[in-house]
Amino acid sequence: MSSIKKFQVTFDCAEPERVARFWCEVLGYVVPPPPEGFATWDDFDRSLPPERQGAAFVCVDPSGVGPRMYFQRVPEGKVVKNRVHLDVRVGTGLVGEERLAVLEAECARLVALGAVRVQLLRADGVNESCLVMQDVEGNEFCLD
Template sequence: MATRIDLTLDCADAPLLAAFWKTALGYVDEPPPAPFRTRKEWHAQFDLPEGDSVDDAAWLCDPDGVGPRLTILSVPEPKVAKNRLHMDVRVPGHGSPEERWARIRAESARLVAAGGRVQEVFEGHHVVMADPEGNEFCVAAGAA
């Protein structure tokens, strides 16, 4: 059996980044683990530094349970370099290369409207983008 992974993004503004990635991936806020009713209640059980707030993080999940969990954590240091690991957002569907490219362009435009920005376009293949805090990701077609 394969090991499951979670992905964690460091950021300056967890609510902003969570809203973007929920839009980008179709993810939802992950419920707190049982027996806790809220994330705030769950968060209170830990011996965390004073001033550490549940609002400094977000936990997202695929509502279908397929994709990896995404944790978004506010940290004090800024992003200073290119990601060493990035996500690829894969647009679904088959069809001709032109049809796949049209879906990639449409998804890129949707993510720009959600707060992302295009960094580079590899015509006919993929688009390199950045989320609202500059974390790089690609938009590409799913497996043909």
């Protein structure tokens, strides 16, 4: 029998701290304390060689249950649709107009943070409604 493995979700991005802080707001995650010996993450970042400064950022589930989110700077921009995306579960157990109202309210909150609304996919008899969105760097995700 194999054991369950912990995992992290890694985002390639241009501005790791900006994208990480957006996802902290989306998911209720937090920035963990800086490494021992550093009062702040800025202090830690300044201790790195210039080419590594601002190259990565992390956020975590404060309850310790959800996966760690890691954001790393890459030189290339996003050019195609994500092959993997996050479904942010805000309407679990809800159907019809009640579900749509919850999705729309969360969409409005996230648009105010810099997200982009892409498309509402209405319930089709198999799947419930969901909202396709993009984060602050264009990574697709769904409000589900």
